[in-house]
Amino acid sequence: MAIEMLAKPAGAWCPECKPGRGCQSYENRPAECRSFNCLWLIDQRFGPHWKPNKSKLVLTTSQDGIEIRCDPGFPDAWRREPIRSEITRLAVSGEEHDVTVLVIIGAKMMLVAPDREFDLGVVGPHQRIVRELEGKRVIGATVVTASDLDERM
Numbered sequence: 365m366a367i368e369m370l371a372k373p374a375g376a377w378c379p380e381c382k383p384g385r386g387c388q389s390y391e392n393r394p395a396e397c398r399s400f401n402c403l404w405l406i407d408q409r410f411g412p413h414w415k416p417n418k419s420k421l422v423l424t425t426s427q428d429g430i431e432i433r434c435d436p437g438f439p440d441a442w443r444r445e446p447i448r449s450e451i452t453r454l455a456v457s458g459e460e461h462d463v464t465v466l467v468i469i470g471a472k473m474m475l476v477a478p479d480r481e482f483d484l485g486v487v488g489p490h491q492r493i494v495r496e497l498e499g500k501r502v503i504g505a506t507v508v509t510a511s512d513l514d515e516r517m
């Protein structure tokens with residue numbers, strides 16, 4: 365994830381991170397890092413197989429729903445069972461409650477619906493995902509620029 369205070373873009377190593385040893389400035393880490401909560405730690409729905417170092421996935425929330433961040437070195441990690449079936453169940457529940465389930469692999473994003481996946485390709489920081497709904501059912505998804513979206517609203 366991007367860390368604004370460190371000018372760290374998404375997908376890049378943090379200069380404070382020493383692989384295998386962790387954060388070298390943990391006591392003085394930025395507020396963005398302090399306020400971050402990995403969903404796996406705080407949401408009991410996700411069992412031990414979701415632990416990031418095993419699953420190669422990090423779970424976070426956004427304004428719209430759940431984000432499943434996949435290690436780009438293991439781009440199919442989210443398709444392994446039982447995780448893939450659990451993601452489908454999240455999508456079923458998400459559709460009912462207007463919550464999105466997004467898989468993020470590097471800069472690429474995939475919106476997961478109960479019965480299909482919408483491959484959105486690379487989605488930039490100034491772009492937004494717009495879902496097309498039929499009732500509660502997601503039948504399409506497109507990527508638009510944030511400014512275009514603001515004009516439509």
Ligand code: SF4
Pocket residue numbers: 367378379380381382386387388389390393394397
């Ligand atoms: S916790 Fe430390 S290593 Fe991790 S992003 Fe923040 S400053 Fe970097």
